[in-house]
Amino acid sequence: MAPVIAHVIAASRPGGPGVLHRIDVDLPAPGPGEVLVRHTAIGVNFIDTYFRTGLYDWPVERDLVLGAEAAGVVEATGSGVEGFSPGQRVAYTLPHGAYASHRLVPAAALVALPDTVSDEVAAASMLKGLTAYYLLHHSCRVQAGDQVLFHAGAGGVGLIAGQWLAHKGVTAWATAGGPEKCALARAHGYGEAIDYRTEDFVA
Ligand SMILES: NC(=O)c1ccc[n+]([C@@H]2O[C@H](COP(=O)([O-])OP(=O)(O)OC[C@H]3O[C@@H](n4cnc5c(N)ncnc54)[C@H](OP(=O)(O)O)[C@@H]3O)[C@@H](O)[C@H]2O)c1
Known part of the structure; x- marks a missing residue:
């Protein structure tokens, strides 16, 4: 697999929108259980601003790549990954790291997208939708x-x-x-x- 450079938007310290900047990151080939996803849409969730402003504890030692939800296309899979293959449309929610062009995602975090759900809708609703889901099916x-x-x-x-x-x-x-x-x-x-x-x- 040719090397992949991911373009990510990160915050180096808590602050206003001005702390966001672009970084280019060399991505390794997907490891066991991982899937390389090329993002086609990312969610911009209000919780991103809580982390960016420092309202919530800074969860990493250095640059924080914001973003908790995204959709995209599988580019490659690591060993042991079943049920996902290159070209497949997928979406996920994870705590951080979605403001990126490409990303290595644990296969266990991915869902396959049906044709009836657009990438934009999936990326915008994974975290909010799962929140509504657990509220209505588990909390109550x-x-x-x-x-x-x-x-x-x-x-x-x-x-x-x-x-x-x-x-x-x-x-x-x-x-x-x-x-x-x-x-x-x-x-x-x-x-x-x-x-x-x-x-x-x-x-
Ligand atoms: N978005 C997610 O994926 C997610 C995931 C887990 C938990 N949550 C939690 O679920 C709640 C709703 O999230 P959301 O994404 O629906 O938020 P949202 O779209 O930003 O809406 C929050 C709404 O809360 C109302 N509100 C009342 N008092 C507020 C205050 N002091 N500051 C800000 N808003 C206030 C506002 O509506 P009115 O003007 O009508 O009062 C505001 O539109 C939040 O507590 C959030 O932390 C969200």
Whole structure:
């Protein structure tokens, strides 16, 4: 396999957007259980800014490559990898490292993308979608007929959760800040949205 140089966007220290800079990194061939993925879309998640600004502890010793979700195409696989082959479309979420042109990803972290899901949608929704998934299936196993109040219903997680709740037949209320966000929440599955700035959602 020809050497691959990954172009990554990293932050060398906590700070504003100005700390982001490009680095070129030589990638080795994929090791056992690894897959070389050429990214076609990456997610820009609000949590990236928490790390970039230093609100969350700096998780590495040096340059931090931000980004927790991405989609792309398999370029090569390491030994022991089954179920993925070059040319296949994939997506994943991992804590950091997605702001990159190419990346070595553990095969165990990858999902194959069906034709019905675009790279952009996959990259933008892996982390938010899995968050909505565990909230509705593990934190609280919602079922048809349940009644749910979901805070920040017009946020990234809330907009996915609202559609999922409606699909499950759950009666869901959202809280959101302002009439436009309330309308957005209603358009994404919530039966009612409460503007917590003007209404007391507890009452
Ligand atoms: N995004 C993910 O993948 C992910 C993963 C795991 C956990 N989470 C957590 O899930 C929650 C929602 O995430 P999200 O991605 O949906 O966020 P988001 O799209 O940024 O939406 C968050 C919403 O929270 C509301 N909010 C209320 N008080 C706020 C405050 N003091 N500062 C900022 N926002 C405030 C705002 O809506 P209003 O204006 O309507 O109040 C805002 O739009 C967050 O606590 C996040 O840490 C997110």
